[in-house]
Amino acid sequence: MSTQTYLAYDYPLLSMFWTMLWFFLWIMWFILLFRIILDIFRDDDLGGWGKAGWLVFVIVLPFLGVFVYLVVRGRHMGSREVAHARAQQEEFDRYIRDTASSGGGSVDELARLSEMRNRGDISEEEFRRAKDLVLGNAGPAAGGGAATGT
Known part of the structure; x- marks a missing residue:
């Protein structure tokens, strides 16, 4: 009972x-x-046995494995990380370009319709119908203008 608190x-x-x-x-x-384990898997220069060997070395003898990996292969860890980040950024930019180009025509068409409405070339009802056609939902335009008559 002489435990110290x-x-x-x-x-x-x-x-x-x-x-x-x-x-x-x-x-x-x-x-x-x-980060070293991720770099082992990310490196395309290493073959399967090389990756397995480094992984076993880093897991079985973690301190020695990490320090040896940093000395032997650490010089190019940053360049592999930058290449991976650059590839992700390019993929994201390509996705944005593809997405924007697929919907770009409708944006331009809506802008042109809005200008025509502001000039008075088309009425508000014609603008709504054309907008629904451009956006692809013909539901409200099919009902006519009876609901918005007030």
Whole structure:
């Protein structure tokens, strides 16, 4: 029954900073470990056996494996990361261009219809019908203008 209990005043401020430092170093270690594992799988220069060997080395002997990997292959980790980010950005830009080009005609058509309505070339009802045709939903235009007659 002689267990020692520690209260808040028994844990000095410097010890708290020391504990926080070790905690953040531990978190940084795991971030580095996972980045290296991702880099092993991302590298196209390594074959299957090379990837398996590095992965086993990093998992079985983590500290030695990570440090050896950083010394041997760490120089090109940044360039592989940049190439991966650039490929993702290009894929996203291509998606945006494809999406914008498929709907670009309707935007231009709606702008032209709006200009015609503002000039008074077409009425509000004609604008609504044409807008529904451009957007592809003929539901409200098929009902006529009876609902909006007031």
